[in-house]
Amino acid sequence: MHTLDDTDRAILRYLQQDATLKTRELSSMLNLSYTPVYERVRRLEKEGIIKKYVALVDRDKIGRKLMVFCNIALKEHSRAMGERFVEAIRAIPEVLECFNISGDYDFLLKIVVNDMPEYQEFLMQKLGSLENIGSAHSLFVMGEIKTSTELTV
Known part of the structure; x- marks a missing residue:
C-alpha cells in the first residue's frame, strides 16, 4: 500500500x-x-482507501426518528452460531451498523426505525425470531450531540 x-x-x-x-x-x-x-x-x-461514495440522508426528514442502540448477548458462542447471527443481522435493513464487542455483551447494533411501535414490532418479529439470542438490552437515543463520517487523515 x-x-x-x-x-x-x-x-x-x-x-x-x-x-x-x-x-x-x-x-x-x-x-x-x-x-x-x-x-x-x-x-x-x-487501494481501497476510498471505499465508496454515498449520499447521507437526513433520517428525520424521511420519518426515521427513533435511533436505538441494542446490546446483544448470545446464548452459545460457537463459530457456526456466531456466523449465522452475523449473516441474519446483515440482512435486516433497520440495522445500520453492527459491532462485535467485548464485555458483558457480544454485539452492539445501531437500529433506526420510525417510532416506538415500529421498534417493538422489529424487536418481536425480526430480532426475536433470530436463534441464539440470550438477551437484548435497548438504549434509546434522546438527542444526537455529534454525528460525523469524517476520519482524521
Missing part, C-alpha cells in the same frame, strides 16, 4: 466533506493540474 502524503490527505479531507467534488474542482483547490489529481483519486479508490 502506498504511503499517504499531504496531497493525498488533502484529497481525502475534501472528499469526506463533499464527495460530489469533481476532479477539476479538486485540482483548483489543491492548486494542481487535472491529471495528477485524477490519478491520485483513482489510486486511493483502487
Whole structure:
C-alpha cells in the first residue's frame, strides 16, 4: 500500500466533506493540474482507501426518528452460531451498523426505525425470531450531540 502524503490527505479531507467534488474542482483547490489529481483519486479508490461514495440522508426528514442502540448477548458462542447471527443481522435493513464487542455483551447494533411501535414490532418479529439470542438490552437515543463520517487523515 502506498504511503499517504499531504496531497493525498488533502484529497481525502475534501472528499469526506463533499464527495460530489469533481476532479477539476479538486485540482483548483489543491492548486494542481487535472491529471495528477485524477490519478491520485483513482489510486486511493483502487487501494481501497476510498471505499465508496454515498449520499447521507437526513433520517428525520424521511420519518426515521427513533435511533436505538441494542446490546446483544448470545446464548452459545460457537463459530457456526456466531456466523449465522452475523449473516441474519446483515440482512435486516433497520440495522445500520453492527459491532462485535467485548464485555458483558457480544454485539452492539445501531437500529433506526420510525417510532416506538415500529421498534417493538422489529424487536418481536425480526430480532426475536433470530436463534441464539440470550438477551437484548435497548438504549434509546434522546438527542444526537455529534454525528460525523469524517476520519482524521
